[in-house]
Amino acid sequence: LSRPHQKNFSVQGIIISRKNFFETDKIISILSKERGIIRCIVRGARKPSSKLSGSTELFVYGDFFLAKGKNLDVLTSAKPQEYFEGETNNLERVSHFFLMSESLDKLMPHEIPNEKIYNETLSFFKISEKNSENPSLVYECIYKNLITLGYGLLLDVCAKCHKKTKNLESSFLSLSAGGLLCEECAEKDDFQTRLSPQAIKLLKFIEGNNIDRYSKVQFQENIGTELAGVITDYLNYIYQREMKSPKFVKEIRQLQKNSRRSKI
Numbered sequence: 001l002s003r004p005h006q007k008n009f010s011v012q013g014i015i016i017s018r019k020n021f022f023e024t025d026k027i028i029s030i031l032s033k034e035r036g037i038i039r040c041i042v043r044g045a046r047k048p049s050s051k052l053s054g055s056t057e058l059f060v061y062g063d064f065f066l067a068k069g070k071n072l073d074v075l076t077s078a079k080p081q082e083y084f085e086g087e088t089n090n091l092e093r094v095s096h097f098f099l100m101s102e103s104l105d106k107l108m109p110h111e112i113p114n115e116k117i118y119n120e121t122l123s124f125f126k127i128s129e130k131n132s133e134n135p136s137l138v139y140e141c142i143y144k145n146l147i148t149l150g151y152g153l154l155l156d157v158c159a160k161c162h163k164k165t166k167n168l169e170s171s172f173l174s175l176s177a178g179g180l181l182c183e184e185c186a187e188k189d190d191f192q193t194r195l196s197p198q199a200i201k202l203l204k205f206i207e208g209n210n211i212d213r214y215s216k217v218q219f220q221e222n223i224g225t226e227l228a229g230v231i232t233d234y235l236n237y238i239y240q241r242e243m244k245s246p247k248f249v250k251e252i253r254q255l256q257k258n259s260r261r262s263k264i
């Protein structure tokens, strides 16, 4: 067991961000079981001779060994168990991995372990690797993580006046209020989108279940599109700036739609 004051420690986790640093180093973030998200430096990782170059790439899962540094901890060795990006060229899947990683790296406080998020996210990578048929899974799992981080949307009562919301054809969602609005409050709120009853049902199901169950729920493509839109808006709202990867995901989707069309 490693303790915070120890000079050397190890974590199990998955690499969720990677940046070049100086000539040959890189800085990576690991979502770890033991310490939450940690940042560390990998010295010389971009030299062709480096043993650490492959094992410190994005979406590598395994055991990482570190030494406490003055400012940044230093990664000394790695024992990869899985390369989630694999050798596949599935760009859509990779774009979802980027989206999941960016949402955590930017919204989850660093260096605070959270086993629920760790397990849920690891399952997301594993399920996506085996089966990428569900393009909504990334948004479902991000919403689950947002709930764990305290950003769950109020869906049973009005987020402003706390009156019980009636079952409307479609309901008013206010991200700034943090949930659905009753008709009265919706009239006064100028920032709102509509959420269909099916999308509300799905969000509630995610709230009450873990990924093993909600990853199996089947729904129509338009609900998936709705979910993607709402979660993207919500991420940007919480972050208070625009995240990079939602655009990337959109571009990849468009590209694949076009190529499908041109094959016909």
Ligand SMILES: [Zn+2]
Binding pocket: 158, 159, 160, 161, 162, 163, 181, 182, 183, 184, 185, 186
């Ligand atoms: Zn209200």
